[in-house]
Amino acid sequence: MKIQALIRHALKGLCRSPALKPAAWSLSLFLLTAPGCGSAFQNINILSDADEIALGREFSREIEREVKLYTDPEVVRYVDELGQTLARHSTRSNIQYYIKVVDTDEVNAFALPGGFLYVNRGLISIAATESELAGVIGHEIGHVAGRHGAKALTRQLGLEIILGMISGRNPTGVQRVASQLAGVGGILSMLHYSRQAEREADALAVVNLREAGYDPGGVTVFFEKLLKINDREPGALATLFATHPPSRERIENTRKQIAAMPALEGLSTDSERFQRIKTLLPPLKDNPLENKKE
Numbered sequence: 001m002k003i004q005a006l007i008r009h010a011l012k013g014l015c016r017s018p019a020l021k022p023a024a025w026s027l028s029l030f031l032l033t034a035p036g037c038g039s040a041f042q043n044i045n046i047l048s049d050a051d052e053i054a055l056g057r058e059f060s061r062e063i064e065r066e067v068k069l070y071t072d073p074e075v076v077r078y079v080d081e082l083g084q085t086l087a088r089h090s091t092r093s094n095i096q097y098y099i100k101v102v103d104t105d106e107v108n109a110f111a112l113p114g115g116f117l118y119v120n121r122g123l124i125s126i127a128a129t130e131s132e133l134a135g136v137i138g139h140e141i142g143h144v145a146g147r148h149g150a151k152a153l154t155r156q157l158g159l160e161i162i163l164g165m166i167s168g169r170n171p172t173g174v175q176r177v178a179s180q181l182a183g184v185g186g187i188l189s190m191l192h193y194s195r196q197a198e199r200e201a202d203a204l205a206v207v208n209l210r211e212a213g214y215d216p217g218g219v220t221v222f223f224e225k226l227l228k229i230n231d232r233e234p235g236a237l238a239t240l241f242a243t244h245p246p247s248r249e250r251i252e253n254t255r256k257q258i259a260a261m262p263a264l265e266g267l268s269t270d271s272e273r274f275q276r277i278k279t280l281l282p283p284l285k286d287n288p289l290e291n292k293k294e
Contacts, residue, residue, distance in 0.1 A: 056114030113149035131218025142201030
């Protein structure tokens with residue numbers, strides 16, 4: 001069954017099912033009586049931390065069947081330590097974060113529900129400073145902190161399927177859904193974030209970096225870099241722009257947010273360790289920062 005048909009089936013099931021999870025009964029009653037039925041849960045998450053982590057873990061298993069993880073221990077340790085530092089200072093520090101590096105030149109990073117984060121090697125390579133990389137990771141942590149993945153799943157799959165998964169009535173449902181999404185592309189399409197979610201992740205990243213001792217300007221600087229690359233060569237970062245489209249509005253929003261914050265000395269912009277890590281990475285075959293020869 002194609003995912004579009006699965007979603008339609010889920011929405012129909014929501015409207016007629018007599019057996020919804022008791023713990024979510026009041027919420028279900030509201031949704032069942034709302035006009036349009038399927039449109040009522042655009043920004044609703046009914047998953048507990050444990051539910052969300054279980055779903056994220058299954059999606060991560062599907063993704064790791066397809067992608068190749070980067071295994072250089074020094075690089076992996078550095079990225080994980082940077083991410084864990086940011087996670088401890090995030091607004092959702094009560095869960096474990098799993099941060100991995102994907103072995104590809106492609107410039108991208110993404111987060112799954114429940115704290116599973118992936119940073120592509122190519123993105124590390126084009127970050128000029130540690131605060132730029134921290135800005136990207138902080139943005140992904142912002143998606144987790146905002147529960148954007150869980151909300152997207154509730155919106156896309158429908159309440160009936162979600163409740164079936166977490167109530168035990170359909171314990172293999174998540175495995176079937178994950179396998180039907182056809183790998184990374186399908187899963188990221190399912191977890192497509194709204195413009196509101198992207199703005200919220202940006203704002204959370206700015207606060208997160210500052211709280212963790214990093215220059216929050218790294219968020220803005222990296223977005224500016226991405227836009228320059230896209231303006232010069234449209235399509236060069238097609239995957240990244242499809243999942244996390246930066247915009248001049250978002251850049252301006254983060255710049256204003258930072259300017260409104262009280263001055264704070266001692267924030268770190270870069271480190272020798274980050275620059276050493278970059279030297280350990282293989283050169284990009286097609287570096288989007290380099291001018292192409294005619």
